[in-house]
Amino acid sequence: MDLNGLKLFSALQRKMGWLTHRQRLVAENLANANTPNYRPRDLKTLRFADALTRSSSASAKLAITHPNHMKAPTQSVIGGEYEVRSIETKRNGNAVALDQELAKLAQVQMDYTAMVNLYRKHVAMIRTALGRSGG
Numbered sequence: 001m002d003l004n005g006l007k008l009f010s011a012l013q014r015k016m017g018w019l020t021h022r023q024r025l026v027a028e029n030l031a032n033a034n035t036p037n038y039r040p041r042d043l044k045t046l047r048f049a050d051a052l053t054r055s056s057s058a059s060a061k062l063a064i065t066h067p068n069h070m071k072a073p074t075q076s077v078i079g080g081e082y083e084v085r086s087i088e089t090k091r092n093g094n095a096v097a098l099d100q101e102l103a104k105l106a107q108v109q110m111d112y113t114a115m116v117n118l119y120r121k122h123v124a125m126i127r128t129a130l131g132r133s134g135g
Contacts, residue, residue, distance in 0.1 A: 003123070012119050018043065019112045025081065026104045029096050037093035040084040040101065 003009040022043045029040040086095035 023108045033096045044080045
């Protein structure tokens with residue numbers, strides 16, 4: 001059963017890929033917690049408006065019918081890395097805050113588990129609709 005063609009599954013895979021990338025950055029931040037002058041990095045959050053813009057078909061365009069209407073976003077900022085600004089900086093110039101990085105790691109783990117569970121539930125629904133059982 002090829003699920004790659006379904007938009008829901010491709011969206012879940014993109015989110016899981018983003019979470020994997022974020023987990024890698026958080027792990028690098030934790031590994032460099034004592035490296036002099038190291039600045040932690042993170043990913044820009046996924047925004048629903050950007051995902052909607054990317055997933056909408058080319059024929060669906062926003063029309064500006066009044067001068068006060070906002071223009072549609074032209075470029076996506078999903079997944080861009082940035083340097084985390086930190087209030088705490090150690091004497092050696094390191095700006096990694098362990099408590100914040102551990103909280104991010106826990107959030108990534110919970111979000112990834114949620115995506116895996118959604119993926120499994122939707123696969124099970126499709127199998128049920130096809131008259132197949134089991135996992």
